Amino acid sequence: MRGLLWRLAGSLPALAAVIVVTFVLTRVLPGDTATYFAGPTASAESIAQIRAELGLDRPLPEQFWNYLRALVQGDLGMSLTTGQPVLTDILQRLPASAELTLAGLLLAVSIAIPLGILAAVKQGSLADHACRVVVTAGVSLPVFFTGLLLVYVFYFVLGWAPAPLGRLDAFASAPPTVTGFYLVDAALIGDWETWRGALAQIVLPAATLGLFALAPIARITRASMLAVLGAEFIRTARASGLASSTIILTYALRNALLPVVTTLGMVFSFLLGANVLVEKVFAWPGIGSYAVEALIASDGAPVQGFVLTMAILYVLLNLAIDMVNRALDPRARRA
Amino acid sequence: MDRRDFLKAVPAAALGMPLAAPAVKQAAAQRAPTRSETLLLVQEYGPNSMDMQGIGASQPVNGVAQNCYDRLVRFKRMPVDGVTTGFDITQLEPELAESWQEASDGTSVTFKLRADARFHSGRPVSARDVKWSLDRAVSIGGFATTQMRAGSLEKPEQFVAVDDKTFRVDFLRRDKLTMPNLAVTIPFVFDSEKAIANAGGDVWAKDYLKNNICGGGAYKVDAWRPGTETVYSRFDDWKSGPLPQLRRVIARDIASPSTRRALIERGDADISYQIPPKDFADLVAAGKLKVSAMPVPNAIWYLALNSALPPFNNVKLRQAVAWAMPYEQILQGALFGRGVPMWGGPATPARLSWPVPFPYAANMERARALMAESGAAPFSTTLIYDAGGATITEPMAVLIKEALAPLGITVELNKIPGANFRGELNKKTAPMAINRFGGWLDWPDYFFFWNYHGNNSIFNIPSYQNPVMDRMIDAARFAPDAATYATNVRGFLELGMQDVPFIPIVQPFHDVAMQQNIGGYQFWPSREPDFRYLTKG
Numbered sequence: 089m090r091g092l093l094w095r096l097a098g099s100l101p102a103l104a105a106v107i108v109v110t111f112v113l114t115r116v117l118p119g120d121t122a123t124y125f126a127g128p129t130a131s132a133e134s135i136a137q138i139r140a141e142l143g144l145d146r147p148l149p150e151q152f153w154n155y156l157r158a159l160v161q162g163d164l165g166m167s168l169t170t171g172q173p174v175l176t177d178i179l180q181r182l183p184a185s186a187e188l189t190l191a192g193l194l195l196a197v198s199i200a201i202p203l204g205i206l207a208a209v210k211q212g213s214l215a216d217h218a219c220r221v222v223v224t225a226g227v228s229l230p231v232f233f234t235g236l237l238l239v240y241v242f243y244f245v246l247g248w249a250p251a252p253l254g255r256l257d258a259f260a261s262a263p264p265t266v267t268g269f270y271l272v273d274a275a276l277i278g279d280w281e282t283w284r285g286a287l288a289q290i291v292l293p294a295a296t297l298g299l300f301a302l303a304p305i306a307r308i309t310r311a312s313m314l315a316v317l318g319a320e321f322i323r324t325a326r327a328s329g330l331a332s333s334t335i336i337l338t339y340a341l342r343n344a345l346l347p348v349v350t351t352l353g354m355v356f357s358f359l360l361g362a363n364v365l366v367e368k369v370f371a372w373p374g375i376g377s378y379a380v381e382a383l384i385a386s387d388g389a390p391v392q393g394f395v396l397t398m399a400i401l402y403v404l405l406n407l408a409i410d411m412v413n414r415a416l417d418p419r420a421r422r423a
Numbered sequence: 424m425d426r427r428d429f430l431k432a433v434p435a436a437a438l439g440m441p442l443a444a445p446a447v448k449q450a451a452a453q454r455a456p457t458r459s460e461t462l463l464l465v466q467e468y469g470p471n472s473m474d475m476q477g478i479g480a481s482q483p484v485n486g487v488a489q490n491c492y493d494r495l496v497r498f499k500r501m502p503v504d505g506v507t508t509g510f511d512i513t514q515l516e517p518e519l520a521e522s523w524q525e526a527s528d529g530t531s532v533t534f535k536l537r538a539d540a541r542f543h544s545g546r547p548v549s550a551r552d553v554k555w556s557l558d559r560a561v562s563i564g565g566f567a568t569t570q571m572r573a574g575s576l577e578k579p580e581q582f583v584a585v586d587d588k589t590f591r592v593d594f595l596r597r598d599k600l601t602m603p604n605l606a607v608t609i610p611f612v613f614d615s616e617k618a619i620a621n622a623g624g625d626v627w628a629k630d631y632l633k634n635n636i637c638g639g640g641a642y643k644v645d646a647w648r649p650g651t652e653t654v655y656s657r658f659d660d661w662k663s664g665p666l667p668q669l670r671r672v673i674a675r676d677i678a679s680p681s682t683r684r685a686l687i688e689r690g691d692a693d694i695s696y697q698i699p700p701k702d703f704a705d706l707v708a709a710g711k712l713k714v715s716a717m718p719v720p721n722a723i724w725y726l727a728l729n730s731a732l733p734p735f736n737n738v739k740l741r742q743a744v745a746w747a748m749p750y751e752q753i754l755q756g757a758l759f760g761r762g763v764p765m766w767g768g769p770a771t772p773a774r775l776s777w778p779v780p781f782p783y784a785a786n787m788e789r790a791r792a793l794m795a796e797s798g799a800a801p802f803s804t805t806l807i808y809d810a811g812g813a814t815i816t817e818p819m820a821v822l823i824k825e826a827l828a829p830l831g832i833t834v835e836l837n838k839i840p841g842a843n844f845r846g847e848l849n850k851k852t853a854p855m856a857i858n859r860f861g862g863w864l865d866w867p868d869y870f871f872f873w874n875y876h877g878n879n880s881i882f883n884i885p886s887y888q889n890p891v892m893d894r895m896i897d898a899a900r901f902a903p904d905a906a907t908y909a910t911n912v913r914g915f916l917e918l919g920m921q922d923v924p925f926i927p928i929v930q931p932f933h934d935v936a937m938q939q940n941i942g943g944y945q946f947w948p949s950r951e952p953d954f955r956y957l958t959k960g
Contacts, residue, residue, distance in 0.1 A: 120846035123845045124846075126479070126565065126845075134564060134565040137564045138565065141478060168479055169471055171470075171472040171634075177649070251689065251692075253691070254652075259461065368678045369682055371677045373648070373650055
């Protein structure tokens with residue numbers, strides 16, 4: 089427990105640095121927020137008025153101080169693109185991104201890990217080559233392309249998938265918010281119609297993401313399995329006449345999982361903020377497209393809020409991965 | 424936790440999740456309107472506020488103002504073709520006001536409000552509400568105040584609540600734009616008592632009105648999820664026009680144009696807004712959908728040449744560029760035919776309106792001759808354009824670069840991110856810029872006042888200065904009679920053609936695609952959809 093707190097305290101300087109850097113970056117970036125939001129038919133006075141209202145006419149240190157004071161009170165500022173407090177926006181959009189990313193990751197893991205194991209165990213076999221092909225395709229096809237392709241085939245041509253209108257069909261209503269994950273919230277109240285609707289909506293975007301996430305996971309599983317399978321304790325186990333399934337699944341896999349879990353964490357946090365294009369194609373109201381829209385409009389507060397949220401998530405995620413690693417590997421607990 | 428327990432627990436938890444369903448089913452909700460009573464509209468992005476008068480409101484907020492609030496008057500609706508109904512900007516019809524009368528001395532206009540008009544709250548609309556709302560529009564600053572000023576509506580003292588149902592506007596000066604400016608989306612009427620009660624101390628209830636509809640328009644907003652959707656439902660007690668047919672409208676924000684196209688083509692969306700010209704040209708060719716292609720009144724795509732700085736402060740050089748422009752290629756290659764040509768017109772304006780085709784056309788000999796006359800040596804220059812509209816502006820810029828190369832003008836292209844573009848224009852230092860402009864109030868003098876006048880508004884992107892031009896624009900704006908007006912409009916149009924600080928290219932179309940069973944599409948100056956007249960059969 090004390091170690092945990094220490095680790096959290098250790099990440100504070102990093103967070104402070106993130107706050108300073110994003111503040112400076114959003115101010116240094118070219119682009120004039122006031123001019124943009126004054127609209128196409130603005131006069132010079134109205135631009136000045138907006139600038140004053142946003143506090144952008146004050147000296148930088150004063151702006152920073154105001155930003156910090158608000159931040160301490162949990163106020164991330166207002167988004168000009170949505171007209172809402174940034175915190176509200178992020179709290180609303182983060183679950184959407186997280187649900188999609190988790191679904192994609194789950195899909196990727198369920199294919200990539202068996203594939204990686206198979207490729208490692210039967211090195212040079214057909215399965216190994218298949219693994220290589222899938223992995224190469226996964227990384228080399230850009231997500232917006234796979235996304236559009238899937239929409240074209242499964243929605244436009246075949247009509248199997250529902251309209252890519254976001255998390256739910258336009259005529260369905262969202263389940264009451266408990267976790268923010270529609271699949272979980274709908275299941276909690278036993279609303280299976282909404283649950284099926286949400287599931288149908290998430291399949292294509294999750295498959296798009298999953299295809300992309302497949303590659304690093306399968307690669308690392310294969311490499312890590314190969315390393316473990318060559319280790320002495322496996323040779324001992326084989327010599328002792330243990331069944332090959334026991335050796336692979338019980339002994340080799342558990343030892344090989346450590347780097348896989350670490351990779352999973354990285355892939356998760358990367359996908360969470362970086363699946364902008366998938367969010368765009370499927371009209372998914374996620375956090376990545378939110379940040380990019382804001383950036384295009386040089387709307388500083390959402391960008392700062394987004395970076396800060398992601399930084400905090402990274403810290404927490406790393407912590408979680410460490411804990412999982414400790415659970416998996418007794419050696420990690422002593423270290 | 425032991426690691427073995429942990430390993431066992433993870434899959435168990437994952438599997439158990441969908442099964443853990445408490446027996447509390449949500450109370451049977453009210454039956455939602457069926458698909459046939461609901462319109463599904465898809466658009467690129469939605470409103471960032473519910474208050475069009477507020478500072479920083481985005482373009483789609485005009486739609487909110489249009490559908491959820493009433494104005495005193497609206498423009499007279501005029502059919503354009505089988506699909507689209509447009510408007511006559513010179514004629515008004517009643518909305519909240521059932522009648523009005525201009526004073527015989529021409530210094531004011533008095534409106535009689537409808538006796539039966541009510542707000543969503545149920546309270547009858549009174550002249551005090553109208554006064555508060557118009558006072559707000561001229562005082563709040565930003566775009567709303569600028570727009571009000573365009574019609575000489577500048578001070579709260581101009582607005583008088585004579586009695587409960589009588590409202591008067593005193594004119595500051597004789598301005599033909601005053602009355603039409605009362606019909607645009609800005610001067611809409613709030614439920615002032617409710618707004619003040621919720622204002623939390625702010626005179627104009629800015630925060631409350633930004634997030635809440637507080638008026639008496641034909642629709643209410645049931646749900647607004649910024650960046651995702653806006654859900655409207657009909658206000659059944661609306662009296663300012665025939666009761667709309669649609670009970671419910673869902674406007675979804677779909678950022679990807681390919682997805683919007685797929686949705687409308689598959690028939691899942693009823694109406695699609697903001698379709699790129701290429702996709703729209705395809706939809707028209709396929710012929711399966713109803714399409715409305717309305718030339719946007721008062722608007723042009725243009726190339727601006729900076730007339731205040733060398734090298735384009737040379738008139739002959741500007742004319743040479745105007746003769747060298749690849750007009751047809753731009754219309755076909757960048758806009759896929761979605762626009763009205765603004766080149767190849769007669770030497771004097773064909774009609775006294777805006778836009779009007781300029782006498783230039785692609786003619787390399789004349790361009791070369793004028794280039795030689797101008798005495799300009801071959802030079803390099805920069806052309807800026809907005810990355811936000813790059814699907815259109817990028818090919819335009821490339822075509823212009825290619826066309827000017829034979830004249831010895833080397834054009835360097837500078838694509839500027841959306842947020843910076845306006846700032847860059849405001850600096851007024853760019854030698855060449857591609858841009859689009861159109862005023863809501865469709866008069867030629869209105870366009871010229873903003874774009875050509877020497878008071879150098881931010882739209883005068885070429886920084887064009889000419890006292891003769893200013894005199895004619897001012898004379899036309901407040902012309903006492905039709906003859907003076909015509910003389911001056913002809914004068915400034917000819918001077919604009921002669922001096923070409925702006926080279927008009929095309930008048931763009933406002934393209935909307937809808938299913939065959941959708942009717943009653945209404946086009947307004949703000950270009951946003953009006954649900955009140957739409958039908959679904």
